[in-house]
Amino acid sequence: MSNHKYYIGQNITAVRDDYTITGEIAECSYSYSKTTYIVATSWLNKVPVYETDIIYVDDKPVFRFALREDIKDDKRFLPVRATSGSAGWDVSCAFEDHQDLVVQPGQYLKIPLGIRCIMPPGWWLSVKPRSSSFVKKKLHALYGTADSDFRNFLYFCAKSDNEEPMTLNFGERIGQLIPVKMQEMIVGEVDDDVFDDYVNQENNNTRKYGGFGSTSK
Secondary structure: OOOOOOOOOOEEEEEEOOEEEEEEEEEEEEEOOEEEEEEEOOOOOEEEEEHHHEEEEOOEEOOEEEEOHHHOOOHHHOOEOOOOOOOOEEEEOOOOOOOOEEEOOOOEEEEEOOEEEEOOOOEEEEEEEOHHHHHOOOEEEOOEEEOOOOOOOOEEEEEEOOOOOEEEOOOOEEEEEEEEEOOOOOOOOOOHHHHHHHHHHOOOOOOOOOOOOOOOO
16 A cells, blocks of 8 residues: 555645755655655756655645644544535544533533644635534634644634534534635825825725725615
8 A cells, every 4th residue: 555645747846945846746755654755846857855845736735734642543533625616624523532512502612623734835724614503503603714824723613502502523523624825915004184185086986984884775
C-alpha cells in the first residue's frame, strides 16, 4: 500500500526555507515516516520537498489538520465534503469525554471540533452552521473566523432555541468549514467634512444618509 498522498505528474507549489518551489512531481520516496517528493521545476532542475512543504496541489490550496490526541486515530473527525458540489467541509462534535451532551433550553454551547489547522498563506477558514443545525436541532450558531495564523483548536459556538432538552451525539456532524481567499485592504483616512463633500458630489447617489435599508423601495 502506497504511503504517498500526492502522485507523480501532479503540479505542486511548495515553500521551503522561504523559497517557493513550483513544478511537477517526478518521483516519490518514503522513509522514516516521511515522504519526500522530487519536483521537476524545469527540464534539468529537480528539487526535493517534504509533504509538509506543499501548499498547493494542482492549484488547490492544502489545509493540514491535526486531530486532538485522544481522537487522533478516528478519521471521522477530519473535515469531510458531503458531495463534490458542497461549498463546505462538515465537522463534528468532539467532546473531550467522548460522551453525548444533553443540551438544556437556552443553553450557550462551545462545542469542541477536535481539530487544529495549518493554512496555506493567503487563506483563512469560515466556521459556519449546517442547515440542519437550525432546521433539525434549533441551534442559533455564530459564524466563526479562523485566521490564517490561528493554531489553536477550533470550536463551534451556538445557543439552543429548544423548549425541551435535546441531545448532541459524540461524532455528530454539527458545522462546516469553508476555505476563503484572503483579501487585502489599504486603510485611508479623510476628514469628516471631506467625506460629506464627496457624498454630496456623487452622481445618482441613492443611499445618501439613509443608513440600513435606505435603498429599499
